[in-house]
Amino acid sequence: MPVTKNIPQEHRFFLNMGPQHPSTHGVLRVILEMDGEYIVEPQPVLGYGHRMQEKMAECRSWPGFLPNTGRMDYAAVLPYNHGYVALIERLTGVEVPIRAEYIRVITSELNRIASHLIWYGALLLDLGAFTPILYTFDDREQILDILEDITGSRLTYCYFRVGGVSKDIDDKFVVRTREFIKRLRSRFSMYEKLVNNNVIFINRMKGIGVIDADMCRRYGVTGPVARGSGISYDMRKSEPYSVYPEFDFDIPVGEHGDAMDRFLVRFRELEQSLRIIEQGLDKLPEGPFRAKVPKKIKLPAGDCNFSVETARGSLSYYMISDGSDVPYRLKIRVPSYSNLSVLSELCRGMLLSDLVATMGSFDLVIPEIDR
Amino acid sequence: METAGNLVLLRMVIAVVLIVAFVFLNALIMGYLERKISARIQRRPGLMEVGPHGILQLLIDGFKLIGKQLIIPKDADRFLFRLAPLLSFVPVVLPLMVIPFSSKLQGRDFDIGLIFILAISSLNVMAILMAGWASNNKYSLFGAMRSVAQNISYEIPMLLSLLAVIFMTNTFSMQGIVQAQNKIWFFLVQPVAFLIYIIASFAETNRAPFDLPEAESELTAGYHTEYSGMGFSLFMLAEYANMFVVCSIATVMFLGGWHGIPLPFGEYSNAIWFFMKVYGLMVFMIWVRWTYPRTRFDQLMNFCWKYLIPFALVNLLVTVVLVKLL
Numbered sequence: 055m056p057v058t059k060n061i062p063q064e065h066r067f068f069l070n071m072g073p074q075h076p077s078t079h080g081v082l083r084v085i086l087e088m089d090g091e092y093i094v095e096p097q098p099v100l101g102y103g104h105r106m107q108e109k110m111a112e113c114r115s116w117p118g119f120l121p122n123t124g125r126m127d128y129a130a131v132l133p134y135n136h137g138y139v140a141l142i143e144r145l146t147g148v149e150v151p152i153r154a155e156y157i158r159v160i161t162s163e164l165n166r167i168a169s170h171l172i173w174y175g176a177l178l179l180d181l182g183a184f185t186p187i188l189y190t191f192d193d194r195e196q197i198l199d200i201l202e203d204i205t206g207s208r209l210t211y212c213y214f215r216v217g218g219v220s221k222d223i224d225d226k227f228v229v230r231t232r233e234f235i236k237r238l239r240s241r242f243s244m245y246e247k248l249v250n251n252n253v254i255f256i257n258r259m260k261g262i263g264v265i266d267a268d269m270c271r272r273y274g275v276t277g278p279v280a281r282g283s284g285i286s287y288d289m290r291k292s293e294p295y296s297v298y299p300e301f302d303f304d305i306p307v308g309e310h311g312d313a314m315d316r317f318l319v320r321f322r323e324l325e326q327s328l329r330i331i332e333q334g335l336d337k338l339p340e341g342p343f344r345a346k347v348p349k350k351i352k353l354p355a356g357d358c359n360f361s362v363e364t365a366r367g368s369l370s371y372y373m374i375s376d377g378s379d380v381p382y383r384l385k386i387r388v389p390s391y392s393n394l395s396v397l398s399e400l401c402r403g404m405l406l407s408d409l410v411a412t413m414g415s416f417d418l419v420i421p422e423i424d425r
Numbered sequence: 426m427e428t429a430g431n432l433v434l435l436r437m438v439i440a441v442v443l444i445v446a447f448v449f450l451n452a453l454i455m456g457y458l459e460r461k462i463s464a465r466i467q468r469r470p471g472l473m474e475v476g477p478h479g480i481l482q483l484l485i486d487g488f489k490l491i492g493k494q495l496i497i498p499k500d501a502d503r504f505l506f507r508l509a510p511l512l513s514f515v516p517v518v519l520p521l522m523v524i525p526f527s528s529k530l531q532g533r534d535f536d537i538g539l540i541f542i543l544a545i546s547s548l549n550v551m552a553i554l555m556a557g558w559a560s561n562n563k564y565s566l567f568g569a570m571r572s573v574a575q576n577i578s579y580e581i582p583m584l585l586s587l588l589a590v591i592f593m594t595n596t597f598s599m600q601g602i603v604q605a606q607n608k609i610w611f612f613l614v615q616p617v618a619f620l621i622y623i624i625a626s627f628a629e630t631n632r633a634p635f636d637l638p639e640a641e642s643e644l645t646a647g648y649h650t651e652y653s654g655m656g657f658s659l660f661m662l663a664e665y666a667n668m669f670v671v672c673s674i675a676t677v678m679f680l681g682g683w684h685g686i687p688l689p690f691g692e693y694s695n696a697i698w699f700f701m702k703v704y705g706l707m708v709f710m711i712w713v714r715w716t717y718p719r720t721r722f723d724q725l726m727n728f729c730w731k732y733l734i735p736f737a738l739v740n741l742l743v744t745v746v747l748v749k750l751l
Contacts, residue, residue, distance in 0.1 A: 067563070076641055091567065178718060179642060182636065182640060182719025188468065188469065189468070258721055405723070407719075
């Protein structure tokens, strides 16, 4: 519902949404220039959670930065681990055993599901439904338990190592993961009944925050937000890494690019991730879980880029090395930053309630943006 | 004559004291029910710590809220800011005076009982507007503005649906309406009016899915964002008492009031039936709240003006014609 008329200056006022606001999910601040309940000009203010992650990377040897990768996007950590170790592997030419790659893919997809489950609950929380988040957290809890057993932590994992993973998975992991797949599949129909087919929910989401393909290109929007606009762009397919080419899965895309499409894309991705995990467990090869890597690897001079698909979009690490074991520069390209930058153009003339729904459909993790 | 007048006055005083006590008790019961039922819906145990199954938790919470400091924000209108919670409390206590809990248990049976209730309960909007205005907070003001628009709009279908019943009973007296239902309860005769009334009452009490005035995720807490301690708890008391009022009206108008199959409690069985019906409706409201997401403001208003009011008018017309013919 765009505001077409010119709003006189004296009718406008500023509304400060955040940094402590329940639906900005962290410390995002949006300065809204308002006309009544309509937004004239939204302006996101970033940096409240800035921790100089890129500078930290320049100040320590490259293995020392590995735990930091888990502190950016706390909801989907393993793809961040993956991108960093894969970058080092590409730079130093370390070969990774095939079993390790399978473990990486399986655990990353589990983490992606966990992240999507948080988003699912949080979006509904933004829309005023309190119950779904407890159901999704119930499901997510199973994933955390499974991952805790093999990685040792529940949220900020540091599981991948250069040349493999830190600990092998066992039969218990396989059994529990299979149980989880069965459980989550059986819950989909419940979610559909409770949320996806709810008329209030559909009315809140349909036609809200329409992003077209051109806008995605201009702002560098990736991930489920771009896929909701009909762009079938997923790093797992378009620039395949690890063992993803060996898996059979689809990239769900939307048609209209509205909040509902973004919602449905993520919801269908849950099923696709389950498919990947299932195939991974079926095909899981025997062998070492970690390559023999010298204790101290020197990075060769040069630069290198590696992109992975996190739960929110494409993540790129770009490293310039001068030959020492401390990177000269590490640039991290995070998906949420580009996705959020659409907000200003997208939400002009929107209602305040729609802004909340739109931001919820972006699945923003603010520490990832601020990093 | 004078003694009779004194007796009536005494009866009123006792009724007011009992009703105020009951409003607090109701808040305790509803607070407990709300938290326990929402916990059950969300598959968690809920209150468990204080007392068996946490039944004393709400008492403790009450003491805690009384002990809290009253914070008045800078540049707020101090007088209105303090007055608003009190004012929100008055219009929910007065309607309970004319609600017939049983054939005898009633503060006073006015001839215009229903009109009295509707007139008094619309004052609630003023308290909310006052709270939103005095808080000197834009979010509060948003909540207050939404509340005013919403409550005024939804009063129309509410009145129209109740009017359909009034045409059938020919009386505004609450006791009279209940007695008119000794054969058949009106929700069977007037299902459309009942449905419209229930929907409108959700909006009137600012309960989800129409809780836009206090929409947590958009407006932090809407009109009571700036309130703490007793200010906040008076608003909560008023909300639960308001729920009780609209559910009692629904019970009186549509669910046969205190009528019911005789229970082995003699004279009290009528009152027991009444409370069972009212709390049944209130549990239904809780159930809805913890199931549905919130509507958007323009959708809410469209729903009222495009669907509820026309349907209520048609329903009223049909009722009038049928009453005239039969």
